[in-house]
Amino acid sequence: MQNNSDSIIAIVPAAGIGSRMAADKPKQYLQLGQQTILAHTLDVLISHPLISQVVIALHPQDQYFQHLAQAQHPKLVQVIGGGERADSVLAALNMAKTINPSAWALVHDAARPCLCHSDIDKLLKSQSRFPQGAILAAPVRDTMKRSDANGLITDTVERALLWHALTPQYFPIDTLQANLTNALKAKVNITDEASAMEWAGVMPGLVTGRVDNIKVTHPDDLQLAQLFMSQAQ
Structure with missing residues (x-):
C-alpha cells in the first residue's frame, strides 16, 4: 500500500444539478439519515489516513455546500466544476496538480456514500500490480440482454468478462x-x-469492490443506501 500520505488526493465531481430525483435540490444534497449524501461521501474520504486532501468540484451556483459541516474541513479544497463530469474532474485535477504534481488521484462519485475504507485500501494496494492505475469494479452476475430501439431483445450478451x-x-x-x-x-x-485512459491506449486494472458501493440515482436507491449504511455500523 502507499505509505506516503501526501501522494493521494481524492477528487469529487459534484457540479451536476440536472439529476434532482423529483426533489427541490441536486441529489447529492438529499438527506440520508442524519446527513446529506455528499456529507457521507466526504466523511469516508476525509477520514482515510492516506488521503492527504480532497478536491471537490462544485457548480458555480451551488447554494448548499457551504452549509455542510465538512465544507470547512482543512483537508478539503473547492473548485468550480464544468458542464459535464469530465470537465469537473479536469478542473479538480488542475487544482490537485498545483498541490502535488506527482500525486495520484482517487476519483470518486459524489453520490456513492456507501464506500468503505477497506475498498479504498484494496485499490491503493493494487498500485504494485497495476502501476498504470486501476478502478473498483464488480463482476456482472445477471444475464445481460441487448435490445433494439423498441425495447425488444436482440441477443444475450456473454457476461463472463463483463464488469460494472x-x-x-x-x-x-x-x-x-x-x-x-x-x-x-x-x-x-x-x-x-478509465475511458479517458483507455482512449489513450492505457489498460487500467480491475479491482473487485463491494456491491453495496451503489450510486444513488433513483429515489429507491436512498432506502437501499440507508439499509447498507445501517448494516455497516
Whole structure:
C-alpha cells in the first residue's frame, strides 16, 4: 500500500444539478439519515489516513455546500466544476496538480456514500500490480440482454468478462490530466476516468469492490443506501 500520505488526493465531481430525483435540490444534497449524501461521501474520504486532501468540484451556483459541516474541513479544497463530469474532474485535477504534481488521484462519485475504507485500501494496494492505475469494479452476475430501439431483445450478451465500473478510480494525476484533456479536445465521449485512459491506449486494472458501493440515482436507491449504511455500523 502507499505509505506516503501526501501522494493521494481524492477528487469529487459534484457540479451536476440536472439529476434532482423529483426533489427541490441536486441529489447529492438529499438527506440520508442524519446527513446529506455528499456529507457521507466526504466523511469516508476525509477520514482515510492516506488521503492527504480532497478536491471537490462544485457548480458555480451551488447554494448548499457551504452549509455542510465538512465544507470547512482543512483537508478539503473547492473548485468550480464544468458542464459535464469530465470537465469537473479536469478542473479538480488542475487544482490537485498545483498541490502535488506527482500525486495520484482517487476519483470518486459524489453520490456513492456507501464506500468503505477497506475498498479504498484494496485499490491503493493494487498500485504494485497495476502501476498504470486501476478502478473498483464488480463482476456482472445477471444475464445481460441487448435490445433494439423498441425495447425488444436482440441477443444475450456473454457476461463472463463483463464488469460494472465503480468508483473510486485511481490514476497518476499528471497522466490522467493529460489524457482527459486530450480526449475532451478530440470530443471523445468520456463516461468515466478509465475511458479517458483507455482512449489513450492505457489498460487500467480491475479491482473487485463491494456491491453495496451503489450510486444513488433513483429515489429507491436512498432506502437501499440507508439499509447498507445501517448494516455497516
